[in-house]
Amino acid sequence: MKWKTKNSKPYFSMALFALLILATLALVLVGSRVYQLLVQGQNINSNGRAVHAYLYSQLRGADHTDGIILGKGPQGQALILQENIDGAVYETRIYIYENQLVEEYATQNTPFNPQRAQVVAQAEQLDIEKIKNNLFKINTDEGMLYFAPRSAGGAA
């Protein structure tokens, strides 16, 4: 009996140690899984927001009479935002080129030149539809967005 008691302590200590290690590992696994899910959600959120927030800010900036025009880019549709500076008309052209959403700044009536364009984001889709005089529907990889130019004068 005395012999048994003496040897049971190391086993008990080892079992306890193993329990502690297992509990710590389980916590690390749960923590890393939660962190992974959070980062994943954050990435999806920021990617979606980046493209839509960019488009919204550009469209709002060009929200004046004849400021927003739909055109044809090198690989599909293009959103052309015009501004008049000292009598000269400049265009911000937003379109898809080689699976990227790009922005090109040029003077009016000059041909599209994707080599000069700045990359905004990775994207494959930019479908723009003018549903009404005062409502655009834009489909991107990150979903659909509506835009109602205030310069069009509200509901029509």
Added chain:
Amino acid sequence: MIKTKKNTAFYIEIISLLLLMLFGISVLVQVFGKAQQMGNDAKALSVTVPLARNAAEVFSACDDTELISEMLSETSQKLQSGAVVAFYDINGLPTTLQQAYYTLEMNFTEKEFTVAAQIKLMHNLIEIYTLDTEKYINRS
């Protein structure tokens, strides 16, 4: 006698260690649970805010509630109260009432020169996001 003292001290140490470990685990589990909950809430917001913004843009452009309902999705409905209800799945894509994860409800209030719309996004009748918007109307 000495052996008994040693055993008692050992067991007190073990119990203290286990209690400390349990306390640590319970705190961490709560922290992880809260983090996951916050992550889910953020994900729900990232889906519902664009839906509300789209509805606000449609409201800004359209006077007719039938047209607003039509623009939001093919499965949206105009209720007898005049409110418009649309249904979306977990990714924010239009779906049917039976498969809906999020419900968008638009209520309109007519004022003297304006119309106000309250756009409410819900999941299982729990409000996630609300957007209030208003526009001038031409009554002439």
